[in-house]
Amino acid sequence: MAHASNRINHRRVRAQQALQPVMASRLLAALAFPHSIDRYLELVDPSWSVSDLRGTITDVRHETADTVTMTIRPNHHWQGFRPGQFVQLTVEIDGVRRTRCYSPANSVHRADGQIELTVKAHAWGYVSRHLFAKARPGMTVGLSQAQGEFWMPSRRPGRVLLVSGGSGITPVMSMLRTLVDEGHQGQITFLHYALSDQDVIYNEELKQIADAHDNIDLIRVYTEQAGVGEAFGFFSADQLHSLIPDFAAAETFLCGPPGLMEKVVQVWCEAGIPERLHKEFFTAQSHPVPAGDTVEGDVQFARSERFVPNDGRNILEQAEAAGLQPQSGCRMGICSTCTCRKVSGAVRNLQTGEISTEANEDIRICVSVPVGTVTLDI
Amino acid sequence: MSNAVPVLNEEQLESFGKEMDAIRVRVMADLGDRDVQYIRKVIRAQRALEVTGRGLLMLGFFPPAWVAGVTALSASKILDNMEIGHNIMHGQYDFAQDPALSSKNFDWDTACPGDQWKHSHNYMHHTYTNVQDVDRDIGYGVLRMSDEEPWRPYYLGNPVYAFLLAVFFQYGVALHDLETERLASGERTWKDVRHIAKGIWRKTRGQTLKDYVLFPLLAGPFFLYVFTGNLVANLVRNLWSYTIIFCGHFPDGVQQFHKSVLENETRGHWYYRQLLGSANLTGGKLFHVMSGNLSHQIEHHLFPALPAHRYAEISEEVQEICLRYGLPYNKGPLTRQFGTVVRRIFRLSLPGSGTPALTAA
Numbered sequence: 001m002a003h004a005s006n007r008i009n010h011r012r013v014r015a016q017q018a019l020q021p022v023m024a025s026r027l028l029a030a031l032a033f034p035h036s037i038d039r040y041l042e043l044v045d046p047s048w049s050v051s052d053l054r055g056t057i058t059d060v061r062h063e064t065a066d067t068v069t070m071t072i073r074p075n076h077h078w079q080g081f082r083p084g085q086f087v088q089l090t091v092e093i094d095g096v097r098r099t100r101c102y103s104p105a106n107s108v109h110r111a112d113g114q115i116e117l118t119v120k121a122h123a124w125g126y127v128s129r130h131l132f133a134k135a136r137p138g139m140t141v142g143l144s145q146a147q148g149e150f151w152m153p154s155r156r157p158g159r160v161l162l163v164s165g166g167s168g169i170t171p172v173m174s175m176l177r178t179l180v181d182e183g184h185q186g187q188i189t190f191l192h193y194a195l196s197d198q199d200v201i202y203n204e205e206l207k208q209i210a211d212a213h214d215n216i217d218l219i220r221v222y223t224e225q226a227g228v229g230e231a232f233g234f235f236s237a238d239q240l241h242s243l244i245p246d247f248a249a250a251e252t253f254l255c256g257p258p259g260l261m262e263k264v265v266q267v268w269c270e271a272g273i274p275e276r277l278h279k280e281f282f283t284a285q286s287h288p289v290p291a292g293d294t295v296e297g298d299v300q301f302a303r304s305e306r307f308v309p310n311d312g313r314n315i316l317e318q319a320e321a322a323g324l325q326p327q328s329g330c331r332m333g334i335c336s337t338c339t340c341r342k343v344s345g346a347v348r349n350l351q352t353g354e355i356s357t358e359a360n361e362d363i364r365i366c367v368s369v370p371v372g373t374v375t376l377d378i
Numbered sequence: 379m380s381n382a383v384p385v386l387n388e389e390q391l392e393s394f395g396k397e398m399d400a401i402r403v404r405v406m407a408d409l410g411d412r413d414v415q416y417i418r419k420v421i422r423a424q425r426a427l428e429v430t431g432r433g434l435l436m437l438g439f440f441p442p443a444w445v446a447g448v449t450a451l452s453a454s455k456i457l458d459n460m461e462i463g464h465n466i467m468h469g470q471y472d473f474a475q476d477p478a479l480s481s482k483n484f485d486w487d488t489a490c491p492g493d494q495w496k497h498s499h500n501y502m503h504h505t506y507t508n509v510q511d512v513d514r515d516i517g518y519g520v521l522r523m524s525d526e527e528p529w530r531p532y533y534l535g536n537p538v539y540a541f542l543l544a545v546f547f548q549y550g551v552a553l554h555d556l557e558t559e560r561l562a563s564g565e566r567t568w569k570d571v572r573h574i575a576k577g578i579w580r581k582t583r584g585q586t587l588k589d590y591v592l593f594p595l596l597a598g599p600f601f602l603y604v605f606t607g608n609l610v611a612n613l614v615r616n617l618w619s620y621t622i623i624f625c626g627h628f629p630d631g632v633q634q635f636h637k638s639v640l641e642n643e644t645r646g647h648w649y650y651r652q653l654l655g656s657a658n659l660t661g662g663k664l665f666h667v668m669s670g671n672l673s674h675q676i677e678h679h680l681f682p683a684l685p686a687h688r689y690a691e692i693s694e695e696v697q698e699i700c701l702r703y704g705l706p707y708n709k710g711p712l713t714r715q716f717g718t719v720v721r722r723i724f725r726l727s728l729p730g731s732g733t734p735a736l737t738a739a
Contacts, residue, residue: 030584030587030588030592031592031593033585033587033588034485034486034487034492034581034584034585035485035487036478038478039425039478043426092414092474092476094411095409095410095411095413095414095415095473095474096410096414096475097474097475097476098475329497329501329505330501330504330505332645332648333683334500334682335469335496335501335504335505335682336467336469336472336481336500336683337496337497337500337501339472339481351399351402351406352406352407353403354407361475362472362475362480362482364469364472
């Protein structure tokens with residue numbers, strides 16, 4: 001069943017690719033004017049678009065008790081990725097679109113062209129908890145092209161060390177799977193930190209890969225469970241020296257929680273080889289929102305490359321005080337003329353009192369007051 | 379008639395405003411899936427009607443197909459302009475962060491460019507509703523719709539201009555932001571409005587190409603059936619939207635305001651002005667959808683950025699509040715409201731005046 005529907009999906013993507021020159025033609029654009037032709041294609045298939053990269057979830061499984069692994073078939077706009085890069089995944093929750101970054105964990109050589117995202121449901125993670133509970137095959141999601149500077153160079157290094165913690169495993173898993181597919185001959189060490197054996201994402205597959213390849217060492221280090229993994233306890237210089245004496249000879253790729261990353265970076269710096277360490281910060285979205293009515297932070301106007309200290313007034317007034325002239329109209333939150341994109345940071349809506357921390361969100365700046373530092377596309 | 383308008387003191391205005399604010403805050407906090415699903419359902423229906431209508435017109439040599447095609451395409455254009463375009467461009471669905479429902483991106487199936495509409499309508503008309511010499515929706519610079527507008531012989535043609543505006547409504551709306559009357563008087567020069575004129579040209583060209591060249595050509599030998607079908611569908615849309623829109627602010631009992639009210643206007647008075655300056659149409663569910671819920675003009679003017687499909691439920695509460703403050707809530711069936719509008723158009727074509735504008739609450 002799954003295979004048959006997979007084949008149909010695959011054909012559909014190829015058919016949409018073949019139709020792209022027609023669908024993107026000037027004639028169809030003129031016939032659909034002023035609407036995008038997408039508005040009609042969506043009637044046929046919600047993931048079909050002449051311009052947007054979207055994906056369809058084809059499979060959902062749970063690797064561990066608090067993670068969800070989704071297989072996603074991107075539409076024909078997908079240009080592929082390098083092992084280690086991430087994509088922006090957009091889902092709709094209670095009518096509002098939310099976007100988060102996740103790294104595909106699959107090999108770049110995966111034959112069916114699909115990508116695999118594994119998401120850990122954090123207690124405070126609005127999107128991750130939604131995906132954990134609600135992701136289903138057939139759902140359409142928004143995607144971005146692969147982004148990020150964290151990837152394994154196409155001339156693969158000989159000696160490779162992959163270090164990860166928790167759900168930071170995904171980009172380095174992609175590297176490992178890719179190297180396995182390529183029949184990599186050099187020595188690979190996969191050093192992974194988790195609370196316990198039950199929390200290791202891809203645990204079975206990792207064991208199989210390590211068993212099947214003499215040149216691949218799997219070292220699982222558990223911080224809350226002794227005697228089960230290959231080692232126990234938090235990362236330290238001593239632990240590293242005893243587990244992987246030749247670490248300085250390797251190109252190292254690191255992704256994990258901030259605590260682990262800081263310590264690893266320190267060790268590599270002390271060893272005088274920071275250039276051999278490649279790293280990806282992944283942090284759960286948790287903007288510290290200043291308490292009470294304190295006025296702090298900066299208002300940054302990214303497009304104009306200007307910033308001013310936040311003075312507590314609404315963003316429209318602060319932009320004008322900074323010498324900028326964003327579009328504006330009623331100044332009372334009714335006409336939407338001043339709507340613009342908030343890139344990051346938190347704002348309080350003066351009409352509702354609600355604080356929003358969402359990145360890349362359209363807001364009415366005449367009724368939005370910065371809460372701490374906020375960056376705007378103005 | 380104007381004497382019957384209840385005057386609220388500062389305190390009453392403030393508490394009236396607070397009650398309105400409370401409704402808005404409550405509905406805003408409740409926005410979500412229900413609203414997004416609703417507007418997408420309307421968009422799907424509109425697209426289906428459009429595809430069906432244009433398809434049927436290709437078979438327009440068969441009279442029933444032509445009639446059905448014109449009906450479907452007219453309905454599609456009405457939905458596109460009113461319940462979908464007008465409301466999305468108000469930013470009613472901006473909360474969803476969906477580019478397809480964003481006021482920044484949306485443009486509609488009519489000659490007026492979306493960005494210009496947002497300026498003349500969302501900002502000027504909605505902020506300065508029914509304020510004489512500021513809100514250009516009073517007469518659209520062509521008609522005498524206000525008693526305070528001094529009579530000139532030109533206005534003898536009031537009914538004729540009104541009829542022509544109805545027939546060519548999409549072009550009237552398209553030219554709105556040009557402020558042609560101020561061009562004629564020399565207040566504005568062509569240089570000032572070049573970019574506006576360019577935008578109108580680009581949009582109108584696209585609309586004309588689609589409706590009167592490309593689709594007819596696609597029909598080959600049935601060119602004329604498609605051409606006339608599109609012409610009639612545009613006309614139906616023009617007449618319908620004109621009728622609904624004129625019923626928003628021109629029926630009997632609707633108040634106009636003197637410029638002086640804008641000086642230090644309070645939030646409460648702004649709500650008061652919106653209420654007294656608007657009128658509702660009564661009717662069934664389909665009627666409300668096909669009028670883009672502008673049949674709830676009062677609620678729309680009190681809460682222009684709230685999704686319009688919510689106005690029906692909000693209106694119960696607004697009426698209850700109005701009752702408590704002794705404020706009129708102007709509503710009536712289409713025939714009656716439009717009848718008084720037509721009467722006003724004829725009456726104001728002749729010299730003399732009736733109702734003076736309100737200067738303050």
